[in-house]
Amino acid sequence: MSFINVLSREINCKIVYYGPGLCGKTTNLQYIYNKTNPDAKGKMISLATETERTLFFDFLPLALGEIRGFKTRFHLYTVPGQVFYDASRKLILKGVDGVVFVADSQIARTEANLESLENLRTNLAEQGYSLDKLPYVIQYNKRDMPSVAPVEELRELLNPNKVPDFEGVASTGVGVFETLKAVAKLVLTEVKRQAG
Amino acid sequence: MATEPKRVFGSLEELMTNPQMVMYEEEFNQIQAIVVRLVKEANARVVFVIDKNGQEIAKAGETDQLDTTSLASLTAGNIAATGGMAKLLRENEFTTQFHEGERANIHIQIVGNRVILVVIFDSKTSLGLVRLRVKKASEELNSIFxxxxxxxxxxxxxxxxxxxxxxxxxxxxxx
Known part of the structure; x- marks a missing residue:
């Protein structure tokens, strides 16, 4: 649910990075955090376990510039990817304006990708959303790993509706900003559509 | 011309709680006035109002040294988690939370099932006074929202x- 403050001319939106455990959701946010001008970002918060696995969520507030005097602010969240944290994932999807599905390109993670995507659909539906109607992009991450599935194959499996998709190596930043820009653009277009 | 709704809502209640939120000048000024008054009347350090998604709506008090954006997001996460626990216990919601620290205390109140009123205070005041003032402010905020x-x-x-x-x-x- 976007939040528009008329007085301060700000538009605030929430983007959630979803995907199976260890697919690189937190790494996406960390890369964005490290490469963003200090004026444009707030503190990154990670609620993680001692072994640095996401326990509840990561949070990064980010300003992406102005449109006709409207400051655009995005709150980026990740969900915990591990299967048993499902209750937490549901909570983080509340009020979402746009979703990035981070897929792990490794062949061994095919099942995990499919399971997580199905879980995303189910959890969105429980909150009253449909993935087919939300601003939504996909990132095929870990393209630098040795045994990855061809992108065409991943696309066929995970992207039947042909939403914008990107190859990524989040640890070195490949595809990270392209993914973020694509989802942010879809979100703003949707906000404008609802406003008009 | 009818446009296709973006989301498929489960119930009327969902629809009521999920429209795009727009804050106008008139209501913002009313909310800000309540928040400023609450700081004074409760003798609090900081008061802020956020929505359930962690977006900051208004704040007052000693906010300069405080990362209110992070606090807002964590409070919303906390409320969401507590709401999840309530559901498991077949409770509707736990509307009030209180966290006591050595120097700072936080009182968190859900207002009208939609926004969250957060009061940070120290030993200069008491939980009783904070509760009393929060109750009145909540009712006023609820009608504005x-x-x-x-x-x-x-x-x-x-x-x-x-x-x-x-x-x-x-x-x-x-x-």
Whole structure:
């Protein structure tokens, strides 16, 4: 649910990075955090376990510039990817304006990708959303790993509706900003559509 | 012309709790006045109002040294988690939370099932006084948000973002 403050001319939106455990959701946010001008970002918060696995969520507030005097602010969240944290994932999807599905390109993670995507659909539906109607992009991450599935194959499996998709190596930043820009653009277009 | 709704809502209640939120000057000033008064009347350090998604709506008090954006997001996460626990216990919601620290205490109150009123205070005041003042402020805030909700749902409402074109959005993302 976007939040528009008329007085301060700000538009605030929430983007959630979803995907199976260890697919690189937190790494996406960390890369964005490290490469963003200090004026444009707030503190990154990670609620993680001692072994640095996401326990509840990561949070990064980010300003992406102005449109006709409207400051655009995005709150980026990740969900915990591990299967048993499902209750937490549901909570983080509340009020979402746009979703990035981070897929792990490794062949061994095919099942995990499919399971997580199905879980995303189910959890969105429980909150009253449909993935087919939300601003939504996909990132095929870990393209630098040795045994990855061809992108065409991943696309066929995970992207039947042909939403914008990107190859990524989040640890070195490949595809990270392209993914973020694509989802942010879809979100703003949707906000404008609802406003008009 | 009817446009296709973005989301499939489960119930009328969902629909009521999920419209695009727009904060107008009139309501913002009313909310800000309540928040400023609450700081004074409760003798609190900081008071802020956020929505359930962690977006900051208004704040007052000693906010300069405080990362209110992070606090807002964590409070919303906390409320969401507590709400999840309530559901498992077949409770509707736990509307009040209190965290006691050595120097700072936080009182968190859900207002009208929609926004969260946070009061940070120290030993200069008491939990009893904070509770009393929060109760009154909550009732006032609730009626403002109800009015705001009606305004946001009015099809003839002012739509501040409507003046923006697709080209404007494109330009933001052109390097």
């Amino acid at each position: 109800e009015a705001l909700l009606r305004k946001v749902q009015d099809p003839n409402r002012e739509t501040p973002f409507a003046e923006i074109t697709d080209d404007d959005i494109d330009n933001l993302f052109n390097d």
